[in-house]
Each structure stands twice: as structure tokens, then as C-alpha cells.
Amino acid sequence: MTSPSLTDGTEAEPAPESDHESALVTARRQLERAAAHVDVDPGVVERLKHPTRVQQVTVPLEREDGTVEVFTGYRAQHDDVRGPYKGGLRYHPEVTAEECVGLSMWMTWKCAVMDLPFGGGKGGIAVDPKSLTDDETERLTRRFAEELRDVVGPTKDVPAPDMGTDAQTMAWFMDAYSMQQGETVPGVVTGKPPVIGGSYGREAAPGRSTAIATREAIDYHGGELQNATIAIQGFGSVGANAARLLEEWGGTVVAVSDVNGAIYDPDGLETHEIPTHEEEPEAVLEHDAPETLSNEAVLELDVDVVIPAAVGNVITADNADAIEADIVVEGANGPTTFAADTVLDERGVTVIPDILANAGGVTVSYFEWLQDINRRKWSLERVNEELETHMLDAWADVREQVELGGLTWRDAAYVVALSRIAEAKSIRGLWP
Numbered sequence: 001m002t003s004p005s006l007t008d009g010t011e012a013e014p015a016p017e018s019d020h021e022s023a024l025v026t027a028r029r030q031l032e033r034a035a036a037h038v039d040v041d042p043g044v045v046e047r048l049k050h051p052t053r054v055q056q057v058t059v060p061l062e063r064e065d066g067t068v069e070v071f072t073g074y075r076a077q078h079d080d081v082r083g084p085y086k087g088g089l090r091y092h093p094e095v096t097a098e099e100c101v102g103l104s105m106w107m108t109w110k111c112a113v114m115d116l117p118f119g120g121g122k123g124g125i126a127v128d129p130k131s132l133t134d135d136e137t138e139r140l141t142r143r144f145a146e147e148l149r150d151v152v153g154p155t156k157d158v159p160a161p162d163m164g165t166d167a168q169t170m171a172w173f174m175d176a177y178s179m180q181q182g183e184t185v186p187g188v189v190t191g192k193p194p195v196i197g198g199s200y201g202r203e204a205a206p207g208r209s210t211a212i213a214t215r216e217a218i219d220y221h222g223g224e225l226q227n228a229t230i231a232i233q234g235f236g237s238v239g240a241n242a243a244r245l246l247e248e249w250g251g252t253v254v255a256v257s258d259v260n261g262a263i264y265d266p267d268g269l270e271t272h273e274i275p276t277h278e279e280e281p282e283a284v285l286e287h288d289a290p291e292t293l294s295n296e297a298v299l300e301l302d303v304d305v306v307i308p309a310a311v312g313n314v315i316t317a318d319n320a321d322a323i324e325a326d327i328v329v330e331g332a333n334g335p336t337t338f339a340a341d342t343v344l345d346e347r348g349v350t351v352i353p354d355i356l357a358n359a360g361g362v363t364v365s366y367f368e369w370l371q372d373i374n375r376r377k378w379s380l381e382r383v384n385e386e387l388e389t390h391m392l393d394a395w396a397d398v399r400e401q402v403e404l405g406g407l408t409w410r411d412a413a414y415v416v417a418l419s420r421i422a423e424a425k426s427i428r429g430l431w432p
Contacts, residue, residue: 023103028049034417056073057072073126077119082116083116084155085104086366091137111362137172142173145173145180160189170192202361205361205365206241207237231305236276236277254267256274256298257298259295262293263292307331315344321347326350333358367383
């Protein structure tokens, strides 16, 4: 598998030859391309190319041996015309300000396409979380919350888990912020454990929405899930939950992978018997299966649907011609480069974009935020029902643009998002 990339455009400059393009470059290309299909003020498009602000902070940490190490943290806030900034906090050595800006732009589109009252934010710390003990991670998180206390809050900016962070990280962040405020403020973050205000179904939500998008895409193209074969790159929270749901609904998942490689059974895998990355890291290859493959080969299997659900920039100009699936459903953020998108479109391969397919995470985060500010708890059944409704509504909105304008699903999703954002900006106006 490629290393985690900087995941997250009309006529932009030619796509770079590199397999990897930054989140910011990709986000701006996609914005410009969508703008060509929408009657929107060019000034709005220009404003959306830039974040409202980027907060950079120093985060010192006393290590277990008594030494002090200093890390750099970021919080990019892209646009809040529709509501508070919303997006994850990631701990990864490659976190940069530019990456956070690009990913925050994607969150703006994702919230808008799902018609959620949020704008886009993203942040993190440039650190290898595997190098930290649990106590060090807690101290780092609490200090990060202190450094960001003035720019986050339930009505300002609501972080969530992302790469290298989890529900426990959010619990520490929420507790530190609450101590600073002198009262318990569960709505400052989402993705918390349910016992302290988190929502049931939040962790599984991106995988569930990816499964729903896969089901709907197969149906839209005249197929039946019960007759479909599916290959999934990545068996973390998104890939595993999507795989298990699709299997429950009658689909045949023939391949799954983790960082070490993939297993393949043309007759279908028993995905519930395979440990997820969270349950047992890097255990996929230990499961008995007829064949093993590389991560790259999973994407090129002759199947009906391929779901890249691991990291970004895995479908590139170099391998787009080798994709044999009829449908690509983006479970990960930014798995398809701009150049590869063009190749797949020319070949007639349907790509269901990440801002629609994996939007279950931010949608259930919205449900969690509602529960927190109203001090009401929803059942798992209600959460899943509400997510299904939101996904089908968003699917219908995007499908309408696909059919009306002859657009790709990605362009159609951006048209829906940009139209909503532009209307909100037009009505609110520009502060002098």
C-alpha cells in the first residue's frame, strides 16, 4: 500500500504527472470544474479557493524519559457561511497547513452536499502517534485543546476523530476544553464515546454510508446487489463496516486488504470472521483464503465494484486503465487523482465521490452534535434510520444533476454543494 497521502477545478493547469497531488490542489481543481456547471458569481468561487483562517500552534510535550519535544499543530477553517466549521483532527507525521486547508475545503463540500448546517474545518498535529505512549497521547491532546480553545466550540468549530485519533482522543479533548470553560461542553467535539455524549453508530457511519452508496449505484445502473462482486482496499472502520453490511445485504465481497496485503476468494469471503484493523491490527493476511494479493492488485480485480477505503491517491493515471470494475465507490478521502478521474470517465467507469459516499461520518457527527446541544440521546436504530434518510436524499439530489446535466457523479455532487454554498453567501452578502 502507498503511504498515507495528502488527501484531500473548468480549466485548471494540466494535472501533474506525479501519482500524488496535494489535497489543496485537488480541491481547487474540483471547485473550478464544478463552477463551470453552475451560474455562480466568480467572486464566490474565488473566495472559496481560500480558507477563512489557518491556526498554527506549538504543542510541547514532556516525554516519559523527562525530555521535552515540541510539535506543530494546525486548524484550518475553510468556510462557515452555513454553520460552524466541522472536520477531523489527525495525528500523522505528514500533517501540514496545506493539507489541512485542502481537507477543510472537502469538508465544506461534503457538509453542503449532505445539506448539513456546517462548514469545513480540518486540523491535526505533525506527529507519529505510534511513537507515543497512551499517557503521552493524552498530554499532547490536552495541550492541543488548550492551544485551540479560542477557535473551537459548539457554535464555532467542532472537531472529530481522523487518521491517528479516535473516540478516546476526543474524550480527552472534550474534557480539557470543558475544564477550561468551567462547565461540561460535550458539543465541542463529535466522535466521543457514548457514555460522555457520543452518538451510537458514529464509528460505523462512514462505512455504512459507503455501503448505502454502493447499493444505490448498483441499482441505478440496473444491477442487483445480490449478483454483484465487490473488492475493498482497506479493512479499517470504513472498509470493514462497508464490507460486512454489503455481505449482510446479499453482496459478494471477494477481496479485502490491510497494510500488508489482500486476501481473495472469487466465491466470496466471510467478512464477519476477518478482524478489522481496530480489532486486530494487520490481521487480514492471517485469515484463510484461496489467494493473497498486493493492495494494488485489489483495485484491478475483475469485479462489479471496487471500493478504495484506505488512503488517498491510490487510483492514478498509472493504473486507471487497469481498473476493471464498472463502479468505483470512494470510501477513503481522495483515493482518485484528478488525472485518473478523467481516464475513468473516458472509459465509462462510474465514480461515486467521497464527498457523497463516505459522508456518513459527518452526518452522524451532526446527529451527535444535535444530541449534545439538546441533551437528548438517540437509539442506534434512530441514528441508522436518520442516516439512511439523509443518504437517500443526498443521493437523489446528486442523481438529479447527473441526469439533468449529463455530469459525472463527482461533478454533480460538487454542483449540488457549490449551489447551496453560493446561495447562502449571496443571501448573507459580503462584509465591507
